Amino acid sequence: MNSRIPNPVAQLDMPGAAESAVRRPTDWKSGAMQSRVRRRYAAERRFRFLGLTAVLLSVAFLTFLLVTMIGNGIRGFTRTEIRLPIDFPASTLILDPAALRGPEADRALAGADLEGVAAAAADTAFGQGGNRLLSDGAWIAVRQAIKADPSILGRKADIWVPASTGIDLAAKSEAAAADEAAHARLEQAGAVRTGLNLGFLTAADSTDPTLVGIWGALKGSLLTMVVTLLLAFPIGVLSALYLEEYAPRNRWTDLIEVSINNLAAVPSIIFGLLGLAVFLNFMHLPRSAPVVGGLTLALMTMPVIVIAGRNAIKSVPPSIRDAALGIGASRVQVVFHHVLPLALPGILTGTIIGMARALGETAPLLMIGMRAFISSPPSGLTEPATVLPVQIFLWSDEVNRGFVEKTSAAIVVLLLFLLAMNGLAIYLRNKFETRW
Amino acid sequence: MASKIGFIGVAAAALALSACQNQDGGNSANGGARDQIRAVGSSTVYPFTTVVAEQFARKNPGFKAPIVESTGTGAGMKLFCAGVGAQHPDIENASRRIKKSELDDCVKNGVKDIVEVQIGIDGIVLAESKTGPQFKLTEADIYKAVAAEPYGKPNTAKTWKDVNPALPATRIVVYGPPPTSGTRDAFAELILDKGCNADPATAALKKTDEDKHKAICTKVREDGAYVESGENDNLIVQKLVANPDAVGIFGYSFLEENVDKVRGVAIQNVVPTYDTIASYEYPGARPLYIYVKSAHLNAIKGLKEFVQEYAGAWNKGGYLSRRGLIAAPDDVRAANLTIAQKLTPLDPATIK
Numbered sequence: 001m002n003s004r005i006p007n008p009v010a011q012l013d014m015p016g017a018a019e020s021a022v023r024r025p026t027d028w029k030s031g032a033m034q035s036r037v038r039r040r041y042a043a044e045r046r047f048r049f050l051g052l053t054a055v056l057l058s059v060a061f062l063t064f065l066l067v068t069m070i071g072n073g074i075r076g077f078t079r080t081e082i083r084l085p086i087d088f089p090a091s092t093l094i095l096d097p098a099a100l101r102g103p104e105a106d107r108a109l110a111g112a113d114l115e116g117v118a119a120a121a122a123d124t125a126f127g128q129g130g131n132r133l134l135s136d137g138a139w140i141a142v143r144q145a146i147k148a149d150p151s152i153l154g155r156k157a158d159i160w161v162p163a164s165t166g167i168d169l170a171a172k173s174e175a176a177a178a179d180e181a182a183h184a185r186l187e188q189a190g191a192v193r194t195g196l197n198l199g200f201l202t203a204a205d206s207t208d209p210t211l212v213g214i215w216g217a218l219k220g221s222l223l224t225m226v227v228t229l230l231l232a233f234p235i236g237v238l239s240a241l242y243l244e245e246y247a248p249r250n251r252w253t254d255l256i257e258v259s260i261n262n263l264a265a266v267p268s269i270i271f272g273l274l275g276l277a278v279f280l281n282f283m284h285l286p287r288s289a290p291v292v293g294g295l296t297l298a299l300m301t302m303p304v305i306v307i308a309g310r311n312a313i314k315s316v317p318p319s320i321r322d323a324a325l326g327i328g329a330s331r332v333q334v335v336f337h338h339v340l341p342l343a344l345p346g347i348l349t350g351t352i353i354g355m356a357r358a359l360g361e362t363a364p365l366l367m368i369g370m371r372a373f374i375s376s377p378p379s380g381l382t383e384p385a386t387v388l389p390v391q392i393f394l395w396s397d398e399v400n401r402g403f404v405e406k407t408s409a410a411i412v413v414l415l416l417f418l419l420a421m422n423g424l425a426i427y428l429r430n431k432f433e434t435r436w
Numbered sequence: 437m438a439s440k441i442g443f444i445g446v447a448a449a450a451l452a453l454s455a456c457q458n459q460d461g462g463n464s465a466n467g468g469a470r471d472q473i474r475a476v477g478s479s480t481v482y483p484f485t486t487v488v489a490e491q492f493a494r495k496n497p498g499f500k501a502p503i504v505e506s507t508g509t510g511a512g513m514k515l516f517c518a519g520v521g522a523q524h525p526d527i528e529n530a531s532r533r534i535k536k537s538e539l540d541d542c543v544k545n546g547v548k549d550i551v552e553v554q555i556g557i558d559g560i561v562l563a564e565s566k567t568g569p570q571f572k573l574t575e576a577d578i579y580k581a582v583a584a585e586p587y588g589k590p591n592t593a594k595t596w597k598d599v600n601p602a603l604p605a606t607r608i609v610v611y612g613p614p615p616t617s618g619t620r621d622a623f624a625e626l627i628l629d630k631g632c633n634a635d636p637a638t639a640a641l642k643k644t645d646e647d648k649h650k651a652i653c654t655k656v657r658e659d660g661a662y663v664e665s666g667e668n669d670n671l672i673v674q675k676l677v678a679n680p681d682a683v684g685i686f687g688y689s690f691l692e693e694n695v696d697k698v699r700g701v702a703i704q705n706v707v708p709t710y711d712t713i714a715s716y717e718y719p720g721a722r723p724l725y726i727y728v729k730s731a732h733l734n735a736i737k738g739l740k741e742f743v744q745e746y747a748g749a750w751n752k753g754g755y756l757s758r759r760g761l762i763a764a765p766d767d768v769r770a771a772n773l774t775i776a777q778k779l780t781p782l783d784p785a786t787i788k
Contacts, residue, residue, distance in 0.1 A: 110497050136755070140494070176696045207487045207759070284523060287474075288503060372505035373486040375493060384472070384503045394506075397668050399483055399689045399760065404670075 069411050076409025079197035080163040080171040086121040087156045093117050097150040114139040135162040135210035162210045165402035204377045209402025214413050216377040220385030227294020236305030244313040264303035271300045272364030287369040288384040296364050301354035308350020312343035345429045352425040362389045388414040470522040473502035477512030477529030492745045499738035517542035520731045528727040549730035549781035554772045557762040559688035559713035560720035562701040565680040569604050571701045579631025581608045582662045584655040587635050591657050611672045612685035614664040622722050624654035689760025714762050747776035
């Protein structure tokens, strides 16, 4: 470091340097220099510390969110069941086991008063009012059991049925005193168990927290995202390519650029109003359908993809284009063989950000009717559906206290969906990434 | 140049294709009859209609589950009255009777006959934490505590004692619904308005200057004593538990569901219970309705059966009462059962 190459720090060091032709070497041992060096190191450490604090703070927030959500939500994935002994021959049920093996099984079961049978069985097994220990949908479990094995109609059978919300809460956390007592009694009799709630992952919305499922909303979200991606990605990428590679630089393209930047910053509820006016009122598309939700969210996501895409395309070195053109490639070949593959990782990053925002969006979807109560999962793009964030919003407002843990469980599912989506995009990005 | 045109062509084709696809989707859903019932409207009636919808779908595997949307009574009326046809809803959930202006709007759009069915009674209750001071209020106390300008003068009351010397000297904190909520409308109409008319001078104002009377009687103070807590009533219950001196306003079903945490506040010495609300003794009681389009009764599969299912569920001890709906008096129930069975259209002359 004692070289004679003039450097600004050294010059600043010596006020008299301008007069003397020969520069004295820097005295690194001097007190002033030492303290200066110390200050530099301190600034370095301070900056590193601040950066680390910032990272730790965000990690702490994320951990807090995840821990509380998973802590509350994990209980939403389990449910409490009660062993209900039913004496079928002695019950009022009149069902022909032969009819249940045929294709008419559903119709035969629909006509039977299973609800009454389950209620009566509960009253005999657990005393008067035993029916209140069971979920309102307990008889559905009975129906499934009969359908799975019609031969139980000829004998006494023990069927595990979902417990009421009160018992469920008593088994997992705290509940009203009466429910706690009832649960303690059941536990003593060994007639209660808490296990994985498969119904939560396969059913749709319900008014009873012991019967709700997330699959309906998850499927709605999937369908909506597919429509959004199919529309926003190609349109966004094509716009970005055209604007970067073909469009002449003039007043009009400037205007378009400003408009797209503005569009990306428009509050999402505005897109909901636009969707309501254009897709529902003008084009008469069905209300609450994933196709309308997807269209609305595509409008919102597209500008984000255009902006990210343009930046990614801009960062492809011009030398690559020149080289390709130089050996005789056409403009389209340059774009599709060289520019697009190189820009793809950046475009995908923009797409992830846009899609993640679209996945978590509720406001525009409320406007187009995707906040309805829908008790069966959507079977197509035009079927009524709801999406995960709206489902969370709906459940948080439910009267029944059993919905609290279901809301957290739905949030966990939403976070997992987000994680899976981002994971896929990161994998694709790394696959296409080129380093030079 | 050629590539440029080609590019635009591709983009245009992609656009056209997507638009085309959507139109197809729209047609298949709108062209013929819809095969499931659609209901819109009040968030108060929403939990009851959803339960009926669920039971209806379980008991009748031949019909698809109805779709119920919670839009609020006013917005729901707009959708309901927009016309006849598969793209318009069949049922409107209402936490108040239809207004004359809404009925006119309906008729103008071709919705000539509608069936009005009262499904039961809802109670708007004031509640406090179980560890609270056991408030006993009158309508006038509540009005003086939360109105912006009680009897035309700015509200200066800080504690309940300022309102009524018999009450404890705790700070006034009332958690309630925002102005967009039907519950808030009902609270203003059922409780504030009555408290306001307790003063003869203000009551007389109604005849001379109705707008001013309305402003004085229903405007709620904005200096922090009345806390708007959103539409989420669970949040109000949590706040009451955290702050035992506060009072919350919400639907009776939330009080019933959280009896281990909160208790009802007596108004005019009437405690909110199932019976006092059913008899309209508690001032916060209001009837709930559903409106059904007559023109859709035959066109939409299962609509008639759905109304029957509703009528079978609203009795005392029926599954709706387990969800917090309060059964209407026997004669009202009988009258509405007849309407639900015969599907008699509403007589427009009875609507003010």
